[in-house]
Amino acid sequence: xxxxxxxxxxxxxxxxxxxxxxxxxxxxxxxxxxxxxxxxxxxxxxxxxxxxxxxxxxxxxxxxxxxxxxxxxxxxxxxxxxxxxxxxxxxxxxxxxxxxxxxxxxxxxxxxxxxxxxxxxxxxxxxxxxxxxxxxxxxxxxxxxxxxxxxxxxxxxxxxxxxxxxxxxxxxxxxxxxxxxxxxxxxxxxxxxxxxxxxxxxxxxxxxxxxxxxxxxxxxxxxxxxxxxxxxxxxxxxxxxxxxxxxxxxxxxxxxxxxxxxxxxxxxxxxxxxxxxxxxxxxxxxxxxxxxxxxxxxxxxxxxxxxxxxxxxxxxxxxxxxxxxxxxxxxxxxxxxxxxxxxxxxxxxxxxxxxxxxxxxxxxxxxxxxxxxxxxxxxxxxxxxxxxxxxxx
Amino acid sequence: xxxxxxxxxxxxxxxxxxxxxxxxxxxxxxxxxxxxxxxxxxxxxxxxxxxxxxxxxxxxxxxxxxxxxxxxxxxxxxxxxxxxxxxxxxxxxxxxxxxxxxxxxxxxxxxxxxxxx
Numbered sequence: 149x150x151x152x153x154x155x156x157x158x159x160x161x162x163x164x165x166x167x168x169x170x171x172x173x174x175x176x177x178x179x180x181x182x183x184x185x186x187x188x189x190x191x192x193x194x195x196x197x198x199x200x201x202x203x204x205x206x207x208x209x210x211x212x213x214x215x216x217x218x219x220x221x222x223x224x225x226x227x228x229x230x231x232x233x234x235x236x237x238x239x240x241x242x243x244x245x246x247x248x249x250x251x252x253x254x255x256x257x258x259x260x261x262x263x264x265x266x267x268x269x270x271x272x273x274x275x276x277x278x279x280x281x282x283x284x285x286x287x288x289x290x291x292x293x294x295x296x297x298x299x300x301x302x303x304x305x306x307x308x309x310x311x312x313x314x315x316x317x318x319x320x321x322x323x324x325x326x327x328x329x330x331x332x333x334x335x336x337x338x339x340x341x342x343x344x345x346x347x348x349x350x351x352x353x354x355x356x357x358x359x360x361x362x363x364x365x366x367x368x369x370x371x372x373x374x375x376x377x378x379x380x381x382x383x384x385x386x387x388x389x390x391x392x393x394x395x396x397x398x399x400x401x402x403x404x405x406x407x408x409x410x411x412x413x414x415x416x417x418x419x420x421x422x423x424x425x426x427x428x429x430x431x432x433x434x435x436x437x438x439x440x441x442x443x444x445x446x447x448x449x450x451x452x453x454x455x456x457x458x459x460x461x462x463x464x465x466x467x468x469x470x471x472x473x474x475x476x477x478x479x480x481x482x483x484x485x486x487x488x489x490x491x492x493x494x495x496x497x498x499x500x501x502x503x504x505x506x507x508x509x510x511x512x513x514x515x516x517x518x519x520x521x522x523x524x525x526x527x528x529x530x531x532x533x534x535x536x537x538x539x540x541x
Numbered sequence: 542x543x544x545x546x547x548x549x550x551x552x553x554x555x556x557x558x559x560x561x562x563x564x565x566x567x568x569x570x571x572x573x574x575x576x577x578x579x580x581x582x583x584x585x586x587x588x589x590x591x592x593x594x595x596x597x598x599x600x601x602x603x604x605x606x607x608x609x610x611x612x613x614x615x616x617x618x619x620x621x622x623x624x625x626x627x628x629x630x631x632x633x634x635x636x637x638x639x640x641x642x643x644x645x646x647x648x649x650x651x652x653x654x655x656x657x658x
Contacts, residue, residue: 290551
């Protein structure tokens, strides 16, 4: 049994670089998590009540028809006092989350940098590129309101964005992605085993790995495979490397933009990403898919995990899931949820008929009772399903 | 103990949901305050439970406690840090004004990633 299989399922695993909060810091973080859970379960559902009981009847009376798309729903809902209050609370909970996660990191930063900097690469490796330019889709606004984004560095060897992100993801998902925050990777692994039982990837690439949450699920599942992981942000990669080594997992991390990497043609037989796509841009996702095409060996596969596309949701759920586009510094969220996998495959050198999409169940079953089974802003990992799309080469 | 100067405000224009953005700021303050009350509640709860385990008579001692000068000074410092946290939203508005992002429409970021970069 590995550490990852025996860890306490009810709390985040304390690996070697996880910031250690004081009693008060922990209480502050736990309040944010409970506040978010309260919003998702006791406040957010009221938005549908307001929509169905007030907004739709008023709109229909005035226009002779109900709202026809999510943009019309949004324009009407934005006038409703209940939605205003929920939105205001939701945005506040996000800012409180980052604040509460920053405090212990700011206090212990020198220590965390020291631990990461003295990491002995026993299993994997870390390769940074100080000349890599941060893409404009990461510098236009700080994605999902994390102050400084993924790439901020206060001092040499900084790991603070990774350390803040690691804890924040646990709170954001309210623990429902497991003690290692690896539910998306683990869910794709389950799907591969079920749908492609004979597929045994030899080289795996995780694009946009941040701190390697999902990456480690592939190391766990395919111990014979070489696992590579890339990200644009050096401070996240330093943290990811130290974290993986602390957990005894072999990953080769390198600082690269997924739009154009330095790996050889046909180097990988499995390329994955987890909530990467919505943090890129319309142009970048096309470049990324072209790069997947170049990097995949014939018979290989690219799989990207996200929340469900709007076409699969009813009008109101699509509107609620779209909240992040305008209100949580996720500017590409909306457009990324309208990607057509077959069309994208065709545009990027793949055969459109080799594209696929699926809704796959969450691997982390211990959180089943705390899932709302709804896809809505501020309720990440609450749906119990992940959307994957991709293509075979 | 040094505290690293991490950025506190996320780059980007903050949305407001009420006609008057001051209402959104008040919502943030109330919840910031609620969070600090919860932190305090957990700490008091921890103290009382530890005291119970040790068989101590804590409540009457709390009632008769008198703070000395050093304690008073420490409490003043604590309250300054406390107010800094509760009133974070006010500092954030100011930081947004300084960096100019409060005047850059957020729509430009959507336009940029959907069309330009």
